[in-house]
Amino acid sequence: MIEVNHLSKRYGDQIAVDAVSFRCEPGTITGFLGPNGAGKSTTLRMICGLTPPTSGEALVCGVPYRSLPVPGRRVGVLLDASAQHAGRTGREVLALSAQVLGVAGARVEELLDLVGLAGPAARKRVRGFSLGMRQRLGIAHALLGEPEVLILDEPANGLDPEGIRWMRHLLREHAARGGTVLLSSHLLHEIERTADRLVVIAGGRVVGRGGRDEILAGGGDLEEEFLRLTGRRHVIEEVEQ
Numbered sequence: 147m148i149e150v151n152h153l154s155k156r157y158g159d160q161i162a163v164d165a166v167s168f169r170c171e172p173g174t175i176t177g178f179l180g181p182n183g184a185g186k187s188t189t190l191r192m193i194c195g196l197t198p199p200t201s202g203e204a205l206v207c208g209v210p211y212r213s214l215p216v217p218g219r220r221v222g223v224l225l226d227a228s229a230q231h232a233g234r235t236g237r238e239v240l241a242l243s244a245q246v247l248g249v250a251g252a253r254v255e256e257l258l259d260l261v262g263l264a265g266p267a268a269r270k271r272v273r274g275f276s277l278g279m280r281q282r283l284g285i286a287h288a289l290l291g292e293p294e295v296l297i298l299d300e301p302a303n304g305l306d307p308e309g310i311r312w313m314r315h316l317l318r319e320h321a322a323r324g325g326t327v328l329l330s331s332h333l334l335h336e337i338e339r340t341a342d343r344l345v346v347i348a349g350g351r352v353v354g355r356g357g358r359d360e361i362l363a364g365g366g367d368l369e370e371e372f373l374r375l376t377g378r379r380h381v382i383e384e385v386e387q
């Protein structure tokens with residue numbers, strides 16, 4: 147469960163996130179959408195205790211993220227796939243975190259296999275990884291502590307079509323087991339297929355929130371609805387004229 151209550155972040159004169167509220171329930175995948183600079187990453191960083199909010203609060207499993215005794219056991223986070231130590235191999239990255247989380251070494255091998263980084267890839271240093279391989283390692287890292295909540299910022303970035311499909315199944319299975327998923331992405335078609343709930347923000351404010359079918363009840367696709375909600379449709383129409 148994730149609860150975001152009137153969360154705001156101000157940088158100087160600029161309000162990056164403005165009284166954002168939403169909930170992500172167990173057993174659901176929530177797609178978090180918005181144009182560039184809308185405030186998605188800032189919101190996710192505040193939920194994960196990396197950026198202090200100016201006001202409001204975010205609770206994960208009922209408490210602020212930083213109050214969880216071993217956060218990686220409750221919440222799997224992927225915010226920046228390039229944040230891993232470039233000089234370590236994929237196996238080393240996971241083995242170090244497994245020690246911190248008190249996770250058995252066998253889980254590292256299981257995850258390398260699950261994300262397609264077993265064999266020679268596991269011995270390669272992260273600096274030699276493609277973007278897709280970094281994302282796969284980041285997803286393995288998020289899953290390491292068998293958390294019930296997953297918070298993923300653009301996890302499909304750099305994945306090939308097979309990888310995107312694999313991730314969709316992985317997230318659906320996680321939700322089917324009662325897990326909670328919050329997923330930001332610019333891949334609207336993918337979000338439309340994966341998420342069952344949507345939160346749309348623009349200019350730091352929530353402009354749409356609800357079940358996917360409810361939001362798409364007008365009969366349009368998610369791209370149309372996204373452009374309407376975020377007030378960008380007229381910009382596209384001007385460009386197309």
Ligand SMILES: Nc1ncnc2c1ncn2[C@@H]1O[C@H](COP(=O)(O)OP(=O)(O)OP(=O)(O)O)[C@@H](O)[C@H]1O
Nearest residue numbers: 157161162163180181182183184185186187188189
């Ligand atoms: N550390 C910071 N200092 C100052 N301004 C910031 C900082 N971090 C984010 N911002 C500003 O806050 C706004 C929201 O940024 P954020 O990265 O949350 O957007 P986003 O929705 O994740 O965008 P994108 O889709 O491009 O990744 C932007 O205007 C950004 O410039």
